[in-house]
Amino acid sequence: AQKITQTQPGMFVQEKEAVTLDCTYDTSDPSYGLFWYKQPSSGEMIFLIYQGSYDQQNATEGRYSLNFQKARKSANLVISASQLGDSAMYFCAMREAGSARQLTFGSGTQLTVLP
Amino acid sequence: GAVVSQHPSRVICKSGTSVKIECRSLDFQATTMFWYRQFPKQSLMLMATSNEGSKATYEQGVEKDKFLINHASLTLSTLTVTSAHPEDSSFYICSARHGTDNTEAFFGQGTRLTVV
Numbered sequence A: 001a002q003k004i005t006q007t008q009p010g011m012f013v014q015e016k017e018a019v020t021l022d023c024t025y026d027t028s029d030p031s032y033g034l035f036w037y038k039q040p041s042s043g044e045m046i047f048l049i050y051q052g053s054y055d056q057q058n059a060t061e062g063r064y065s066l067n068f069q070k071a072r073k074s075a076n077l078v079i080s081a082s083q084l085g086d087s088a089m090y091f092c093a094m095r096e097a098g099s100a101r102q103l104t105f106g107s108g109t110q111l112t113v114l115p
Numbered sequence B: 001g002a003v004v005s006q007h008p009s010r011v012i013c014k015s016g017t018s019v020k021i022e023c024r025s026l027d028f029q030a031t032t033m034f035w036y037r038q039f040p041k042q043s044l045m046l047m048a049t050s051n052e053g054s055k056a057t058y059e060q061g062v063e064k065d066k067f068l069i070n071h072a073s074l075t076l077s078t079l080t081v082t083s084a085h086p087e088d089s090s091f092y093i094c095s096a097r098h099g100t101d102n103t104e105a106f107f108g109q110g111t112r113l114t115v116v
Helices: none
Strands: A010-014 A019-021 A032-039 A046-052 A064-069 A074-079 A088-096 A109-114 B004-007 B010-013 B019-025 B032-038 B044-051 B067-073 B076-081 B090-097 B111-115
Touching: A010 A019, A019 A109, A032 A064, A032 A074, A046 A064, A046 A074, A074 A088, B004 B090, B010 B019, B019 B032, B019 B090, B019 B111, B032 B067, B032 B076, B044 B067, B076 B090
Parallel strands: A010 A109, B010 B111
Antiparallel strands: A019 A074, A032 A046, A032 A088, A064 A074, A088 A109, B004 B019, B019 B076, B032 B044, B032 B090, B067 B076, B090 B111
């Protein structure tokens, strides 16, 4: 079974609007971490935001916020006030405490910000 | 934040030759580094976990004799693609982590390998 599912292969958003990128996960480990990365066309992986399974509040980093719904096992990324430079591939990832500590990635969402 | 440097960023090689890719942690010691492979428009697939001073742990289906990993120091891991073939053409990217579990993995810039 897929551990990380991103159901939106591609998304479009108008500049200055907000956009939500979906991510659901599957784990039986009570301790885990959820990550979002941005990958522009250059290929580098840019860390955006982290949410721990025991964190009580949703993580926020500038224009990025993570809508963490633990019971639904979802960790959606919200980007507010989209900018043209936000156009990129976005990956959701999970690290389970009981694993070998590597990240498991979703299939990604290609976000295009329209002027 | 911590920086991971990967070199080279692009390489073209002939079939049958070997290519070495370096992954360095510049301002921290990384006991564990990870090597991923990414095909166009696809996700990152873990190839192996590189542990300083010990043998790498390879994921199922990854040929350890073809993808040689050496983690000789706390700041350097290398991936050597031996006897490269066109089907090895891909984007290879490394990551390194330090600290506790809630620190993000820092990624190198990636290496785009083309085998001709």
